[in-house]
Amino acid sequence: MAELFNPSVPIYLQLCERIKNKIIRGEIGMGERLPSVRDLAIDSGVNPNTVQRTYRELEETGIVEKKRGQGTFVTEDPAxxxxxxxxxKASHITLFVSEMREMGYSETEMLDGLKLYLDRGHV
Incomplete structure (x- = not known):
């Protein structure tokens, strides 16, 4: 099934973020094999070259590594x-703070709002 993509952001970057989020959530574990380029391209409804670029980008950052003849795997380096x-985390916090400032909230109001949200168990 084809996934929905934001037309203002390159698809390969959106795929990178989706894979990173799956790793952080534990849906893809350390040392686990990622889908083949062909399989991910079909599942995502994108060109295989886009998936190749996604994997290359993740490999350059050290998040994944290619093993010849075996595929692409999530790094086992916890660092x-x-x-x-x-x-x-920093990216999401930056976006949150920026949007709250645009709406006119002070730092105190943001912190109070977060504390109230967390105290109510909205985790």
Whole structure:
């Protein structure tokens, strides 16, 4: 089934983010094999070259590694995965704070809102 993509962001970058999020959520574990280029292209409804670029991008950042004749695997280096997790957290926080500032919220209001949200168990 073809996935929906944001037309203003390159598809390969959106696939990278989706794979990173699956790794962070534990849907894809350390050392686990990713789908073949062909399989992911079919599942996502994109050109195999787009998936190749996605895997190449993830490989350049060390998140995945190719094993000749076996496929592409998530790294088993916990430091790389920790760094990826921290970068994604910082990215989401930056977006949240930026949007809240655009709406006129102060830092105190943001912190109070987050505390109230978390205290109510919305985790």
């Amino acid at each position: 790389i995965l920790h760094q990826m997790r921290e970068e994604l």
